[in-house]
Amino acid sequence: MQRIIDTLYLLIPLALAAFLMVAPLNAAPVASLKEIATVEGVRYNQLIGYGLVVGLDGTGDGSRTGFTNQSLTNMLSRMGISAHPDDINVDNVAAVMVTAMLPPFASPGARIDITVSSMGNADSLQGGTLLLTPLKAPNGDVYAVAQGQVSLGGSADAAHATAGRIVNGAIVERSIPFSLEGRSSITLLLKNADFIAANNAQDAINNQYGEEIAHARSSGVIEVIVPENLRNNIPRFIAQLETIPVQLSNSGKIIVNERTGTIVVGSDIRLSTVAVSHGNLTVRIEPQFNEEGEVVEPGRNDRVALFENGISIGNVVDALNRMGMTAEDMIAILQAMKQAGALSGDLEFI
Template sequence: MNEIHGRRGTDGRRRDPAVVILCLMLFLILGASDARAARIKDLADIQGVRQNQLVGYGLIVGLEGTGDGKKSVFTNRAVSSMLEKMGIPVSPEEIKTKNIASVMVTAVLPPFARAGSRIDVVVSSIGDAGNLQGGTLVLTPLKGVDGKVYAVAQGSISTGGFAVEGNASTVQKNFLTVGRVPAGAVIEREVPFDFSGKDGLTLMLRQPDFTTCSRVADAINHRFPGAAAHAADPGTVQVKVAGEYSGDIVRFATLIEGLEVNPDVAARVIINERTGTVVMGQDVRISAVAVAHGNLSVQITEGAAVSQPREFSRRGETVVVPETDIAVEEGSNNLMLMDAGATIGGVVRALNALGVTPRDLIAILQAIKAAGALQAQLEII
């Protein structure tokens, strides 16, 4: 009989094939278990590290007759007020130009933004202007929710589109009443936030979950035994800065964000009836259920049969007889049995065997949920 010999390792010893196969299986299992791992950075935010919305009212000048018309009375008043501040008193009734448009200017103030840095702004027409292309935004203060000015914006507008008009047709690309000013705002005021002086961090999960929150706390405690992380609620993890990082909280936060955790997601089926989209998570399970789906097609054709007399007939008359043809066709799909605990792959294969369309799949999933066999949340958006 032939003997099976294992391979020799780098040390010259023979390796048992069973040991090699076992190690390979463990490697695959461990690799599969880590396939769902995600960084804490992608699962949670640090409390206090957030963006702030800014908004302001501005004027765009230099338009080629595509600005606001007579209906936008607030534009003329704003232009009159601006000119008056420059020492040129003009009443709103005297302003007849169409080269100016009123816009709302919005921007996002990033966390830890410093005075002097620049951010992008978006301008959106609030009047009846037809095109903002080629215009220039006049100096506009941007305020936060507290009413304080945090940035000032000014610059040329980029709409990312064009409009060409002729006598009989018009060609337009993208929306020309919304534009951007890249790096058009200069930050003038900083949001006060002392991050380096904190003695602890609060992590806020983007999707609160008891299991995920506990796993995040366990991962931090395993990596930093002195951190004393604990889950305050399903969406919050409070972490005390470890002693060795008491003077370097930025590095401590960096290391925490890099830790990997397997998030636990509730089984959920999302249905969008407007587009016919169905999305099912991998944890969706279905109890033992039999499904049959057949289509009933009814086609009705209306017609008319006309009977008329021969030529030169004295007593004959034309008679119209209506005719109706009805054809009924019913699908012959058989019952499809889905075993208990079927995974998402089994569900998809079983439903594909029935030849269902996305629209049919929506009706089938709703019926399975009504029967109590769908072990998942069914959400219709």
């Protein structure tokens, strides 16, 4: 069997339990630094708030949700209107949780999108209006206020009628106290900690600037010294860093989704000598040659699959696919190979 260095095989079970393969690549993947790392401190911050949506057409919480009555009573009380919770009909009102992501460097007056989700017995938020709702960070400080018409992104028959969005529905009231000014260095955080990626990123940065300004502190942290000529314009320096190409290591994992039967195979995974019997099929990792000295490939009707020692898992999956193996059978065989110690990579289930 011809050996191929496969960067990635993506296999999806079809109607007859076949798999669809993505064409292999011959070289290690390359990504820009922006794709694999972020700047420490430059991140989104989560906000949350509790509010009321009014103006619903009888699809609100109703009398079954007592805290909605209490919330509406408290709101009316703050407006100088005296009312008792038992005297209020909340069929047109829904209690909701409001969530948002505060972007880095967002200034007061900026607008952000919000998500509104029912937390009571409302049937639909269609046509409702969110009343003024403070949005707080985990420390309790208010960073934005939200209000506006809730949109379900479609009609009243939307699949999730109890959750909607308001585009630009919140106004930022205060910014996160973070600044890049005056920094002599910045810290890069790899999205997926990996020593090879960290080392390659360090070398790529140093080669770009011709000096040792980057130092990998761990598999996920790289400290970069800001050059003297760019310390007055750190955003420009970060923009330059983000475009630097970094060579990544090939994947050494097999990702299996048992619910969908999807299997993703990395290219660095090899198989050592093993024999696995599954149903009426036997998979053996050992060489078999024909009279011309070529490795014999299994046919679709063969029930013994023979492969040479050290072959890539991608080639094995390809051959088993041609033999008509189902996704469930393929997963079972991979598990058996891993348990036997013949599979070099990590088998991860999601």
